[in-house]
Amino acid sequence: MIVQEDFSKESLGDFPSNWNTRSGAELVTINTREGKWLRLAQTGVFYPEYITDNLPENFTLQIDLLANQQVAAIGQWMVSLLQTKDTDEKFRLGEGLHASGVANFQLNFQPGSSRGQMYYSTNLIGSQSKSGIPEFHTPEKPSVKISIWRQKQRIRVYLDSTKVLDLPRALDANATLNSLVFSSSNPEYDSKEGAFFMSNIRLAVGAPNLRSKLMNEGKFSTNGILFDVNSDQIKPQSYGSLQDIAQLLKENTAVKVKIIGHTDADGDDHANLELSKRRALAVVQALTTTFGIDASRLQSDGKGKSEPVDNNDTSAGKANNRRVEFIKL
Template sequence: MSKNKKTALLAFVIFSSCASYAQIRINDPGRVVERQAENRANRKVDQAVDKGFDKVEEGIGNLFKKKEKKPKEETAGKTQKESQPVESSNENNTSQTNSVDPTNEESTGGKTGKPSLKSYSKFDFIPGEKIVAVEDFSQDAVGDFPSKWNTNSSGEIVTIEGTEGKWLLLGPSGVFYPEFVSKLPENFTFEFNLATTSGFSYYSGFLRTIFAQVTNAGKDFVSWQWYDGNKFKGLEVGLHPKDAGGVQGMSAFNVFAETPGQSMMKNEKSFPAFHVPEHNVVKVSIWRQKTRLRLYVDDYKVWDLPRAFNPETSYNFIGFSTHTYHDEADKYFVSNLRLAVGAPDTRSKLITEGKFSTTGILFDVNSANIKPESYGVLKEIASVLTENAAVRVQIIGHTDADGDDAANLTLSKKRSESVKEALFKDFGIVKTRLETDGKGEGVPAAPNTTAEGKASNRRVEFVKI
């Protein structure tokens, strides 16, 4: 069997496996017969495939490729580029990046290179002060449903070619929630990476991120359906891939909330035409400040609603909900979830207390390259320094304890230098006001025994001198 045929056959096996989750609601009797015929044919093909393969390779990279490939002569000479890996929590010296599947210009709209810090110049998101939950599924085996989650549907841990770490594949018509989230204060941020399969159908439903007040999550959501949002106290943010036919990106957004705010917030917004993320992967950032909701997708601010959250609701639940997928190949995936609480007060802590520490300045894996989504935090620090022209600070980098001690120390010093350079180059803070140092893993802020502790230790401190 040729390599191409084997790859296609493996992809079909994976598609068939994913499709087995579907719970299709059919109203047309004629469609019932058609569906039964399809299922019978699929079962026969699956049986034949199973005889030839005892083990299917991990990963679902083929789901992210175009359904119809153009002939080689049509794509010859097109520029290729590397995908940017998604960062996992184990990020100092032990992370490994999966093999990269280059993306051609057709699927990226001609966009090349990774986003720069300046490309996020309107990104004012600042993560919460204290990390309380991190989920990268590193403790879960591929093929399993994550041990710290619950659902009334189905799902499994997978890998995606060209991205870092593991993802949770979300099955149809259900709710998926981490059982370790039990309280949400009036100030918090929630971030996650979201991916979809290419060719995602326009008719497949929104992915909804739920913030709610529940008494018993397992009981309240056991028979939950996508249209039941008005049956509980909460708020939903809906996201959907851009257009039909495989165009990448997230474009349709809805916010559904408790009355009286519900009707006010039912509308849609779209990405600018030039925004085409790679691999159908976007970064979603949600920021609550009392009643205010801010929603960002990558660097694009979708919503800034001053009265979205109900101050009378005691939110204690975060989850995701899906509708039945219109096409069985359609899937949503989530990864790298991060919940932080508290409203950071950069000005007071740096000027009055003399020290400000942040986990909001992020770096590429094993690198001192600053991720562009760090722009909001850097801008806030630069504003404080601009307003207080006599203040000088020392920038101190810290890492978690993964990897070699000496390498972590070197990395932390390089990262503090990168922050200094960014403050000078992008915000005009003169270098004579900035000193740098790095402590590696030597001064932990939390135990390095949990994902949350490690994330808290990967930080940058600013100390007034």
């Protein structure tokens, strides 16, 4: 995990302390959603300042995004993955779909337009549009989880669990990206109540080859299996990771594995240990009941906070420690 941003340590009503903008936005809560959300109600560019290194050539980016019903038909929200050299370039290139001359991938949504509208652009293939986006269209579907997966040249985009883009030559294979930038625009923002809301931003190194890791190294860990807070209830967005693991086990029918849960250091040690064991057992139950894996091939255990792989001082570090480990028996 490179970035795990849920704004949990920031104050409501403020702009995040480690982000930058030349416009304005504030953190709010939403009655029907957990956590804090960055409310974008002004035209502007917004980006986290703590991304200072080049992004890996294989990474995934996830964002939870909402739009209220007051967002006008021309209201736009955009995420940009860019190669920039300074702050001014982040603001300039983050404003539109035409960041020519530098490596970039930009994805733009207009959920208030007729049937929903999506635009995408890269420095290699130019800009294209796609009409009719049922996954993100107000007022019928005002929220979406956006997932972007870069593998060198290739870019895939998922809205919730639906793959909407698969661009095999979107970028140069060796293109360097070093900036994550968000923007919103709507000339009517100043006189309307339209706003976008975003949270739960997760930027991580791309998934390894699970079969290679398990067969050659004897184990692998995943942060893709998510649970409700202080619970062993698996979140629906974990389905893709569970499906990949189940497919691996189906293709290698002689393999048996031990599934081990790990937590971060927050909370009571004994409670964390018991929680990690329950979460590992929940994964076993999901693999057997949902995916048909023979229960005799699976064991479970939990280590609580006792085997961290990162520090527990940052959100990203804690997210790395909250993992599920698979060990070949």
